[in-house]
Amino acid sequence: QVQLVESGGGLVQAGGSLRLSCAASGRTFSAYTMGWFRQAPGKEREFVAAITWSGGGTDYTDSVKGRFTISRENAENVYLQMNSLKPEDTAVYYCAVTLRAGISRGVSWYNYWGQGTQVTVSS
Secondary structure, eight states: OOEEEEEOOEEEETTOOEEEEEEEESSOOTTSOEEEEEEOTTSOOEEEEEEOTTSOOEEEOGGGTTTEEEEEEETTEEEEEEOSOOGGGOEEEEEEEOSSSSOOOOGGGOOEEOOOEEEEEEO
């Protein structure tokens, strides 16, 4: 059984920082890309960032470039450091893993998803 568990969400003022963590279990993820997505109320789930299995390849959506950093400690743990947070970053953040090679921003590219962690940025 594959499980992804996110943690680290919370309430923060604009300009503040949060660090999200995602722990994977159930199978070996060393060769797989992991990503972060978010979904705000009434909106579709959107890509935030992704990192390849080696950590050498990353991708970010334009709205978070320069503010968010995705990193990977090992095969099973991925992080999202979020700095200079804005109210528009408010959403439920999801961790995901794909069994496919490479990086994609598409929701359908990813095979397993966590339950999400709420991030709320107050103005």
